[in-house]
Amino acid sequence: MLIKRVSIEQFGKLKKQTFEFQDGINVIQGDNEAGKSTLQTYILSMFYGARTSRKFNLDIRRKYVPYHENHSFGTMEITLENQNLLVERKISGKRKEDLFRIYDRDTFEQAPYSENLGKDLLDVELEEFIKTLYISQNGTKFLNEKDEGLSTKLTNLLESGDEEVSFTKAMITLDKEMKLIKGGRKNGKLDRIYQELSKLHLNLEQSKSMQKRISEMHSVLTELEEEEAEIQKKKEEIRILKDRIHLYEVKNEFLRIRRNLQELKAIKKQKSTSFSLPEDEELKEIREKERKLRDLTEDLMLLEDELKGLKRRKIEVDLRLEPFSGYEEIGREAILTMVRLQGEELLLEEKLKYFRTDSTLNRNLLERREELSSLLKHYEKHLNGLKSRKPFLMIASFAILLTAFVVQALTDNHWAAAGIGGGSLMFFLLRGFLEKKRIAYHLRQVDSIEDAIRSMSAELQMNPDEVIRSKRIIDKMPRDKERLQLVRRQEEVELYKNRVFQLTNAKTVEDLLKGEEEYRHLLDEEKEIGKEILKTEKEILTRSERKENLFAAYKAHITEIGFREEEHDPYSFPDLLDLEIMRLQDLSNKESGLNYALKGLIGDREEQEVEQELDAMESLGITEDLDLKVLEARERDLSDRLEKIQEKSSELRLVMKEMNFMEPLQIEDAILSLQEEEKMLKRRYEVLELTRSLMKDSYEKLRKEFTGKLNEKVTAIYREITGKERTVKVSEMFSMNYQESGMLWEDTFLSHGSMEQLYLSLRIAMADLIYAGRKVPLILDEAFSSYDEERLHKTLHYLMKCTDRFQIFIFTCHKREVEMLKENAHIHIIQ
Template sequence: MNIKELHATFGGLERRTLRPGPGLTVIQAPNEGGKSTWCAFLRAMFYGIPTRERDKQGTIAEKNRYQPWSGAAMEGEMRLTWQGRDILLRRGPRGSAPFGLFQAVDAATGAPIPQLTGSGEDLTGVSRAVYERSAFIGQGRAAVDAAPDLEARIAALVSTGEEEVSYSQVERQLKAWQNRRKYRQTGLIPTLEEEERQLCALLAQQEAAGERMRRAADAAADLRREQGLLQREEAAYRLRADSRRRQVWEEAQAEQTAAERDFQRIRQALFQDGPTPERETVRDLQEELAAVRSLTQEGRHTDALRATCVEQARQAHHRLDQERFFTGMDPDEARYTARRDAAQAAPRQTRAVALPLALLILAAVCAVGGGVWSPWLFLPGVLLAGGGVLLLWRTLRENRSRLRRQRELLRRYGVDRGEEILRLAEDYAARWEEAARADETMERTITRVDVIRRERDSRWINLLSTVRAFAPGAKDPVTVSAALSRALFLREKYQQAAQRLESARKLAQTLPPPEEPEEDGGFQPRYDLEETRARLSRTAAALTQAQREEAQAGGELAALGSPAETQARLEELRAQLQSRRAEYDALGLALDGLKEAYDALQARFSPALNRRAGALLAQLTGGKYDSVTVARDFSAQVRAEGEILPHAAAALSQGTVDQLYLAVRLAVCELALPAGDPVPLVLDDALANFDDHRARLALDCLLQLAGERQILLFTCHSREAHYLAGRPDVTICTLSDETN
C-alpha cells in the first residue's frame, strides 16, 4: 500500500493537501504546524471517527476535537495504491455523524469498489486497535499496551488463524462464570450455603417457639390470680382516699375566702392616690431615674473637665503669644517663611573671579603683542582690560552684599545656621497645633456640658410629672425613688394576691363536693398503697408480656411452617450446592488449561518477537542494547551485552524508552501485520527525544525498512531533513499555511 495524496478539511486543516512520496517521507513542521492533525486525519480516513466517544476530563472526543475551525463540514480524500490498483477514498458527513459517509472508487474509472466498506480492516487487514499499537505511533505514545484485538491477531498467526477471540476475552468470561458461582462472599455457592444455614436455624427456631408458648401460658394463669387479689387491696385504699378528699375540699373553700379578703385590701392600697402603673412601667421609671442620676453625675464630671480644658487652652495660647518670628502665621506659612529665610541664610560659594582675571591676563598679552608685533593689538587689550576690571568689581560687590544679608538674617533669628531657623518654625507649628487642639477640646467639652444638662432636665421633668400622677408627694430624686419602690412593692403584692386567689378558685372549682365515704368491710391489705399499686402495675405488665409471648410464640410457630417441609427443602438445597461446587471446580480446571495453552502460544510467538525487537534495538542504539524481553502486557525490558539482569523501562531515559518501544512496534509490524500489501508506517514526532547520534541510527533503520513499506515521519526538527537530504527514495515536505 502506498499513499499518494491527501486532501483534508479537518481540524485546523482547511482544504489542505499533502503529497507523500514512496519509501520514506519526512514531513517537517514547527509545533502547532498540523503534524498530529494530519496523522489523525490519515487514521480517520482508514477507520473513520468513533461516534460514541464522549468528552472526558482532560481529553476531547475526536468528533469534537477535529471539527474544522472554519465551521465547514469535516471531509477528506485519500488517493493510494492498494493491491496494485489506484483508488480514491472519500469521507464526509452523514447526518450528524462526522465522516459517516464513505466512498471507495477506482481512481481511473470511478467505479465503486464493493469490498471496501469503510471499516478499515478491509484496507489494512487489521483492526484499529492493532493498527494503533503497531504501524501508527502517535505523539508521545511510543509505548505499546495490551488489547484483545492484538492478542487475537497474535494467536491467529501462531495457531489456526482464528481471530474472533483472544486469551484475555476467554479468561475474563471463564472468571466471570466462576465469580458468578463464588466471588469472596458473593455468588451462587455462598448464597446456597447461607440458605442452608438459615434452614438449619429454622428447625431449631420451631422447637424453641413451641417450648416458649407452653411456658408463657402457665405464667399467665398464675399472674391472673395475683392480679385479682391486688385489685381488691387497691379498692380498700380508694375508700380511705374518698374520706381524705372531703377534708381537702373543705380546706380549699376556706383558702378561697381568705384569698379574696387579702386581694381586696391590697387593691384598695394600690389605687388609693391614683392608678399605679404596671410593674414593667415602674421598672422603666426606675431605670429612667437611674439615668437622670447618671446624667447628673456625668454633668458634674464634665463641668470639672470643662474648667480644666479652658485652663489648658489659655496656657497654650499664652505660649503661642510669646512667638517673636512667626506671629499671626499658621504652620504652613511659618514653614514656608522659615524655608525661604533658611535658604537665604545658608552659606553659599562666592562667585568666582577666574573670568575677570582671565580677561586681565589676555589684556596684558595684547599689550605685549602691541609693543612687539603690531600697535593694533593695543585696542583689544584696552577693551579686555576694561571688561575684566568692571566684571571683577561687580563680582566682589555681589559677594559682600550676599554675606551681609546672611549675617542679618541669622542675627534677626538669633541663630548660627540656617537649619536652626527651620527648627524654630517646627517648634512654632507644634505650639500652634497644640493650641488648636486645646481649643477644639474645650469647645467639645462645653458642648457636651450643655447637651448633658439639657437631656438631664428634660428627662427629670418627664419623670417627675409621670410619678406625681400616682404619688403627689414626690418632689426630688429621693421621694421619687421611694414612690417607685412602694409602687413596685404593691404591684408585686397585688400580683401575688391575684395568683393566690386564682389558684384558690381553680382548686375550689376542680374539687366537687365529695360524697359520704363507704365502709371498707374491715379488709386489711397486705401492702401499703404505693406497694400495692406498684405490684399491680408490675403484675399487669407481666401478664401482658406473658400473653404477648404466648401469642408471639404461637404466631412464630405458625409462620415458621412445618418441620417436614423445612427438612425437604434442606435436602433439595444441599443437592444444588453440591452441583454448583462441581461447576466451580470445573471452571477452575478450565482456567488452568487455558493458561497452559496461552503459555504455549506465547512460547511460540514471544521468542520471534523478542529476537526481532532486540535486533532492531541494537540497530537503534548502536549496539548498546541487544536483548529485549516483551511481557504479556507488552511491557518490555532490555539487557546490554555482558549484563546478567535486564533493565525495566522505568529505569531508562525517556529517549531510550522511545527507542525500545519503537523497536517493539517495528517488530510487531513485521510479525503481526499482513505482509502482502504492507500498510504505511506513520510516526508523529517519534524521534523527538532521540539525541542526534541515535536519531541518525533510527533514520538509517527507517530508510532500510522503507524499501518494504511506505513510512511517513512527521517531525518538528530540521535535523532529519538535513541528514537525509539527497538520499534516493526520500521525500522531504515542509508544512506551511499554503497548500503542500
C-alpha cells in the first residue's frame, strides 16, 4: 500500500493544502508550529477516523475541527494492489454527522472497506499502529504497562501465521464450556444430572416395590388360572370317564401300553434332528476342508507372532534412534564440515598464538615488527646484491655483440654494427670495474643496515643474530586487521561446533563420527525391518484372503446340512455329525422292537385314542375300581372349588387395574442415559482441563520463542544503525537489556541517544514481524533529535534499505536530514 496524495480542505490549522508523496522516503521539514504534527494527525484520522486515546493524548474531534467551523474535511489517495483508491472523510462535532467514503478513482466503484480503514488494511487498531508505525521524539520507548495486544498478536503470528487466532479467546471459550459442565454454584450440567439421578433412583425403588407386588399378584392369578384350567380339565375327564367305566376293567393292560407308548415317543423325540446327514463321501470332503482351515489358521498365528516380533524390533530401533535425532537435523554435509573445521581450527590457533600474553615472543618485537620487517627486507636485498654478477655481464656482452652481427646482416649498415660491436667490447673490458662498484655499494648498504639492526637490538634487548633470524617469524605473523578476522572466524567455527555438538550430544569430532556411523547403521537396520514387516503383512493378507475364501465355502457347505453359527463350532462340526449318525442308528434299532411289541397290545386301534384314555385315568389318580357315584361326588367338589377360584381372580384383576406406576425398565433406561451423559461430560471436562493445560504450556513456550526471534532482529538492526556489537534482550513488557563485555546491562545505562536508537530498533523489528509481506507507512516525528551526525547517517542509510517494505515519512524541524537525504528522498518544505 502506498499513500500518493493528501488533500486537506480544512483540518486544524491546515487549509486547502495538497501534499504529494512518493514510494521510499518522504521528508517533511518545517519550523516549529508549521503544521507537521497536524499533517501526521490528519493521516491517522484518514485511517481511523475521529478516534480518541487518553494514553497517547489523542482527541481529533475536539482539537482538529477548526475554530468557528462545524467540521474538518479532506481526501487521501492510496495505491493498493494495482488499484487507485480515493478516501474521503468528514469529521464533525458529532459522530452521527461524520462522513466516510472510499472508491476507485478509475471506475468510481465503491471499495469494500469500513470506516475503520486502518484495521481493514493493516490488521491493527489505532493504539497498535501508534506503538509500531508512529515513532515520535522520545516516544520510541513503550509505556510501562504490559502490552498484551501487541505481545499476543506477535505470539499468534509466530504460532499459526494468523494474528487473529487468539490464545485468550480460545482460553475464554474453554473456561465457558468447563463452567457449563461444572458450575461454581452447583448449576452446571453435571449438578443437574446428579439431581435428576437422585429423583430417578427414588422413583425406581418405589416402582420396583409396586412391580414386585404386582408380580406377586400375577403369580397368584396365574396359579388360580392354572388351577381353574386343571379343574375344568378334570371335570371334562370325569364326564368322559362316566361314559367309559369299562376302561377300569382293562387298566393293567392299558398301563403296559402306556409305558410302551411313552418309551416309543421318547425314541421318536430323540431321533428328531436338525441336521441333513451327509453321505460318506460328502463327510470326507467336509473333513478335508476343515483340516485345511486349521492348517491355515495355525500358519496365520505363526505369521502374526512373527509380525509382532518385527514390530517390537522396529520400536526398539526407533527408541535407539531417538538420541540421534540431531544427526538427521544437521545432515551428512555438517559432519564433513566438522572434520574440515577441525584442521582449520588448529591453523587459526597457530596463527593467533603470537597475540597471546603468554607468548614467548618478545613483546617489543611485536610492537616494532613493521619497522623491523622493512629493515630486514632491505638487509636481505643487499645481501643478495653481494653475489657475483660476472657470468651475467659476460653473457650480456656476448648478447650485444650478437646484436651487432644481426643488425649488420639485416640492414647492411656497417656503422651501426660497428657502434654496437664497439659498445659490446667496451662493456666487456669494463665488466670487472662495474662489478667492483656494485659490490662496494651493497657492502656500504649492508654495513649501514647492520648498524641499524645492532641499534634496534639494543633497544629491544635482544641479540642481533636473534633479530635477523626473527624475519621469518615476523613475516608469518598476522597483522591486527587480520587478527580480528581470525578471531571472528574462530568464534564462528566455535559457535558452529557447539551447535553441532549440542544437537548430537557429542563432545569431540571423533565422538561425532562414531555417532554418525552408529546412526547410519540404525537407519539401515530400521529400513531392513520395515521391508520385512511389509513382506510379512503382505503374506498375512494373502493367507487371510485364502482362509476367508475357504471358510466361506466350508461354512456354506455345512450350513446346508444344519450348521448354526450361534449353536455350533464350525471346526468341531464334522465330529458332531459322526456322533449324530451313530446315535440315530442306535435309536432306529430300539424303535423297531417297540413298534413290534405295541402292535401286539393295541391291535387295530389308533394310538392317539389309546393315549387320551390313559391320560384321563392318570390325571384322576385312578388306582382302584370306582363306581358312578364316586365320580359324581368328585365332580361336585370340583365345581365348588372352581367358583371360589373365579371369585378370587376377579378381585385380583380389579386391584391390578387400579394400580398406576412407571415401569422400572423405563426408569432404568433414563438412569442409564443420564449416567452415560455424566460419563461423557466428565470425559469432556477432563479433555478440556488437559487441553487448557497444554495450550497454556504451548503458549508460554511460543512466547519465549517469539522473544528470541525478536531479540535477534532488534540486535541486528541496532548493530547496523550504531555499529556497536551488543546483544539485545527484550522483556515481555518491551523493556530492554543489552549484553556487552560479557555482562548484562539495563537500558538505563545507555545515553539518551543510544536508548532512542535501541528502542527505534525494537519498533522497526516489531513492525517487520507484524506487517511481514505488506508494505505499510512508517511515520517518524523528530525521532532523530538526540542522534549524532555519524549515527544519524547510519540510521538514514538503513532506512533507505527498508523502503521495500515501508513507505517512510520523516517529520523534522532540522535541515540535516534534508541535506543527508536530498539525493535519495522526496523533500517537502512546510512554510
